[in-house]
Amino acid sequence: MNEFVAGIASFGILLTIAAYQLGAYLRKKTGSVFCNPMLVATATVIAVLLVFKIDYATYYDGARFIGYLLTPTTVCLAVPLYKQISVLKEHPVAITCGVLSGVVASMVSIFLFSLLFRLDHASYVTMLPKSITTAIGISLTEEYGGYPAITAIAIMITGITGHIAAEKTCKLFRIHHPAAVGLAIGAASHAMGTSRALEIGEVEGAMSSLALAVCGIVTVIVIPVFAHLM
């Protein structure tokens, strides 16, 4: 089967889009948060590859074209941000404090959990950049001697958690201001959360885009302090 589909150039793209569409259909049918299209699509692709004994490399050969689009799309996040720039101009203090508290909360809580689990230095620095975008996170892990593959998984679990649970969590804790909701989603769960924030609303999407970029950059600056704590 692997060789057969390797001959079909569009296989990876077809499987990705069809799996996502299945997820979108299930969400519409059930209305359940766990029938999230991104999560369903991931599970479906993995299941298809396992059942038909297709190599991930064969799938990725086509799917990487969809994956690459993430770079220009992240650049495009400047558009919703620009349209809502007045929110940023009106609330500079709230937004700065929100972003900084997000980065510090992430690092401190990871440090405390690492103490609890008695992680060694390598495992601890592997977890440290888990709230930020993959490209930054992995290079930081490499620099401080962690395991990049596991950082990538931690970032993914974080993104999926935020993507699925952020909206309900904000409601539960009475975080109502659209800018606060968006900022929290971007700070906690990078681009994957941001893609959900953009569906919730314009202000949410814009502030999530802002938090995604700024938290990534701030993390690069403060991580040396935390990396040496353990």
Place this chain on the structure above:
Amino acid sequence: MKYVQQFLIIILVTALGELCHALIPLPIPGSVYGLVLMLVALMTGIIKLPQVEGAAKFLIEIMPVMFVPATSGLINNFAAMRQMLLPLLVISILTTFIVLIISGKMTDVLMRKGEKDE
């Protein structure tokens, strides 16, 4: 031809971002430099909103699909995951909620305070 021109501008800014990544020795990806460059270009009027908005809207709408090729890569990392499965899951999931609540509550309270003062 409207979309060709819009994609050209977006890819041009993306390329500039990737160039920054290649030249500046910091672990910041080209996409984040590109986002900042695009925002500066829009704010200074070098790029006008209608010159990129349609294509940007399309890309942003299909954004969640773009994560699937990478997340499906978990299939190759089951072994690495098993090494530290429990701390990995607990830390990844719980700290996401902690950050969400702390930064969200902080922003929410300060925003309301700011709006009341006005």
